[in-house]
Amino acid sequence: xxxxxxxxxxxxxxxxxxxxxxxxxxxxxxxxxxxxxxxxxxxxxxxxxxxxxxxxxxxxxxxxxxxxxxxxxxxxxxxxxxxxxxxxxxxxxxxxxxxxxxxxxxxxxxxxxxxxxxxxxxxxxxxxxxxxxxxxxxxxxxxxxxxxxxxxxxxxxxxxxxxxxxxxxxxxxxxxxxxxxxxxxxxxxxxxxxxxxxxxxxxxxxxxxxxxxxxxxxxxxxxxxxxxxxxxxxxxxxxxxxxxxxxxxxxxxxxxxxxxxxxxxxxxxxxxxxxxxxxxxxxxxxxxxxxxxxxxxxxxxxxxxxxxxxxxxxxxxxxxxxxxxxxxxxxxxxxxxxxx
Amino acid sequence: xxxxxxxxxxxxxxxxxxxxxxxxxxxxxxxxxxxxxxxxxxxxxxxxxxxxxxxxxxxxxxxxxxxxxxxxxxxxxxxxxxxxxxxxxxxxxxxxxxxxxxxxxxxxxxxxxxxxxxxxxxxxxxxxxxxxxxxxxxxxxxxxxxxxxxxxxxxxxxxxxxxxxxxxxxxxxxxxxxxxxxxxxxxxxxxxxxxxxxxxxxxxxxxxxxxxxxxxxxxxxxxxxxxxxxxxxxxxxxxxxxxxxxxxxxxxxxxxxxxxxxxxxxxxxxxxxxxxxxxxxxxxxxxxxxxxxxxxxxxxxxxxxxxxxxxxxxxxxxxxxxxxxxxxxxxxxxxxxxxx
Numbered sequence: 001x002x003x004x005x006x007x008x009x010x011x012x013x014x015x016x017x018x019x020x021x022x023x024x025x026x027x028x029x030x031x032x033x034x035x036x037x038x039x040x041x042x043x044x045x046x047x048x049x050x051x052x053x054x055x056x057x058x059x060x061x062x063x064x065x066x067x068x069x070x071x072x073x074x075x076x077x078x079x080x081x082x083x084x085x086x087x088x089x090x091x092x093x094x095x096x097x098x099x100x101x102x103x104x105x106x107x108x109x110x111x112x113x114x115x116x117x118x119x120x121x122x123x124x125x126x127x128x129x130x131x132x133x134x135x136x137x138x139x140x141x142x143x144x145x146x147x148x149x150x151x152x153x154x155x156x157x158x159x160x161x162x163x164x165x166x167x168x169x170x171x172x173x174x175x176x177x178x179x180x181x182x183x184x185x186x187x188x189x190x191x192x193x194x195x196x197x198x199x200x201x202x203x204x205x206x207x208x209x210x211x212x213x214x215x216x217x218x219x220x221x222x223x224x225x226x227x228x229x230x231x232x233x234x235x236x237x238x239x240x241x242x243x244x245x246x247x248x249x250x251x252x253x254x255x256x257x258x259x260x261x262x263x264x265x266x267x268x269x270x271x272x273x274x275x276x277x278x279x280x281x282x283x284x285x286x287x288x289x290x291x292x293x294x295x296x297x298x299x300x301x302x303x304x305x306x307x308x309x310x311x312x313x314x315x316x317x318x319x320x321x322x323x324x325x326x327x328x329x330x331x332x333x334x335x336x337x338x339x340x
Numbered sequence: 341x342x343x344x345x346x347x348x349x350x351x352x353x354x355x356x357x358x359x360x361x362x363x364x365x366x367x368x369x370x371x372x373x374x375x376x377x378x379x380x381x382x383x384x385x386x387x388x389x390x391x392x393x394x395x396x397x398x399x400x401x402x403x404x405x406x407x408x409x410x411x412x413x414x415x416x417x418x419x420x421x422x423x424x425x426x427x428x429x430x431x432x433x434x435x436x437x438x439x440x441x442x443x444x445x446x447x448x449x450x451x452x453x454x455x456x457x458x459x460x461x462x463x464x465x466x467x468x469x470x471x472x473x474x475x476x477x478x479x480x481x482x483x484x485x486x487x488x489x490x491x492x493x494x495x496x497x498x499x500x501x502x503x504x505x506x507x508x509x510x511x512x513x514x515x516x517x518x519x520x521x522x523x524x525x526x527x528x529x530x531x532x533x534x535x536x537x538x539x540x541x542x543x544x545x546x547x548x549x550x551x552x553x554x555x556x557x558x559x560x561x562x563x564x565x566x567x568x569x570x571x572x573x574x575x576x577x578x579x580x581x582x583x584x585x586x587x588x589x590x591x592x593x594x595x596x597x598x599x600x601x602x603x604x605x606x607x608x609x610x611x612x613x614x615x616x617x618x619x620x621x622x623x624x625x626x627x628x629x630x631x632x633x634x635x636x637x638x639x640x641x642x643x644x645x646x647x648x649x650x651x652x653x654x655x656x657x658x659x660x661x662x663x664x665x666x667x668x669x670x671x672x673x674x675x676x677x678x679x680x
Contacts, residue, residue: 256441
């Protein structure tokens with residue numbers, strides 16, 4: 001089969017790879033319908049993380065082709081959405097809703113590589129969720145978004161406790177930030193402030209539910225949020241950038257006793273303990289437990305109540321994945337969908 | 341009146357000071373019954389924070405002597421307990437239970453100085469809580485503890501969401517750590533692990549409710565907690581030391597999706613963002629909103645259901661405050677009560 005391999009930073013190729021096979025009785029092999037390039041795939045692309053003939057991709061939707069003897073909840077022919085973290089969904093941590101910290105957690109990006117025609121998904125029962133039927137083609141991008149970017153934005157908004165009567169603020173207008181806006185709206189936030197300075201992203205932010213746009217960053221951004229919230233700060237703040245400045249901007253924008261959800265930090269982020277302490281805020285972050293939200297998100301998409309698929313602004317065939325990486329690296333695209 | 345003044349690091353004196361007077365109509369003047377020395381008073385004593393003829397003390401109980409014309413909830417003759425942070429208890433932040441981040445928040449340690457015969461307490465209605473009557477003398481230490489050290493330990497345990505069915509771990513066996521143990525027990529935690537290596541403190545930890553003691557620190561301490569909790573980590577972890585090592589020990593000891601409460605960090609603490617991120621935990625910290633808990637804590641003390649007063653292991657008259665500082669600095673005492 002064909003699949004994406006990153007030989008080294010900046011060198012992405014589509015090459016022949018062995019077809020995946022069932023290894024464990026809990027595995028499934030999925031023939032992918034669509035996959036995509038993640039903002040985090042740019043880290044190795046830019047040399048910030050190592051890349052050495054790395055199999056790329058961790059977002060995926062497709063049709064189950066084969067299952068191991070122990071798999072019970074999905075069967076060949078099912079259309080499935082999976083999380084970017086493998087989980088058993090039965091351990092104590094999973095049952096508490098933190099499947100990304102499952103005792104058997106394993107990142108799909110470490111060794112599976114879903115930018116390919118097929119993928120072997122371990123712990124299929126705990127990782128995959130079947131859709132109610134075969135989706136109309138126009139629903140495929142939305143379902144694919146649920147696999148990571150929507151699930152992550154949703155978790156961030158839940159972590160920030162966005163909800164009725166609350167002012168939410170979202171730092172970052174990338175795909176995850178936009179999905180956090182969608183989530184905050186679904187969760188009932190009264191006011192949703194998008195922190196964005198790109199006109200195109202601002203438009204999409206408003207489409208997804210932003211009621212206000214703040215272009216200022218850093219201390220000026222914090223000051224603006226305070227000014228807009230009677231001096232208090234927002235109740236619910238999402239950090240969806242991952243840099244030091246963005247993290248501290250989110251801390252500063254959260255009111256005392258408020259909640260901040262963060263869903264990615266780079267290796268350089270160092271949080272001054274004393275600043276976090278005197279902020280007096282709740283924080284929750286980490287790789288999103290997408291599996292917790294998948295059943296609900298699939299249903300919302302199936303019922304056409306949310307439209308996360310618009311977050312993909314460039315669609316290419318798998319064979320053109322290298323151009324997709326380039327477009328995202330050069331910021332010509334927010335998120336690239338790869339068709340098969 | 342007599343009061344404690346820290347001339348410079350290590351130089352504490354009891355001297356004559358002007359009697360406090362009502363300045364604002366919302367003030368009260370309290371004649372103190374007892375006060376104490378806080379672990380945080382050692383920071384300027386040791387030169388870690390500046391001291392220049394600083395009025396010391398922020399914990400206090402006593403009898404109201406005079407109130408301003410706008411004060412409604414306490415009156416002369418009332419025995420009162422106050423928080424170490426002044427608050428109006430009416431603003432949006434206070435109503436959400438975060439009185440230490442009140443829009444009018446002011447630290448008692450900045451300019452009031454309750455290691456004295458009397459103190460002027462601003463925003464008396466929002467800061468002071470009257471006891472049901474004049475307390476028996478043996479209740480005074482317990483009520484004084486509520487002013488900071490009990491309120492802070494209690495907040496830490498609440499922030500960590502200690503409760504029924506949960507394993508709590510407390511990093512630190514100082515006064516606040518011991519009070520967090522007491523709180524975790526009251527909140528119904530099933531198992532309470534005290535991280536302590538001092539035999540005397542271990543005894544007190546067990547008295548207050550610890551079911552297990554772990555002497556290891558740092559990575560070894562984390563490994564021990566994991567070993568004791570089926571590899572998961574504790575549900576509810578309190579950090580009550582304030583150093584880098586203790587903070588990261590608490591992060592590591594918390595299970596994925598668990599809660600960590602922290603109630604003090606020194607200026608050197610730098611939290612590696614990536615470690616906090618991959619821990620996948622809830623955190624809540626900051627100066628404790630003691631005012632939120634005071635009515636409940638006073639009642640528990642009044643009904644003799646909790647006995648936080650045992651945290652004081654040295655009692656001296658105010659005039660001997662310098663000896664009290666020395667005893668705490670040299671670790672001959674955990675917490676010193678000063679009588680008036």
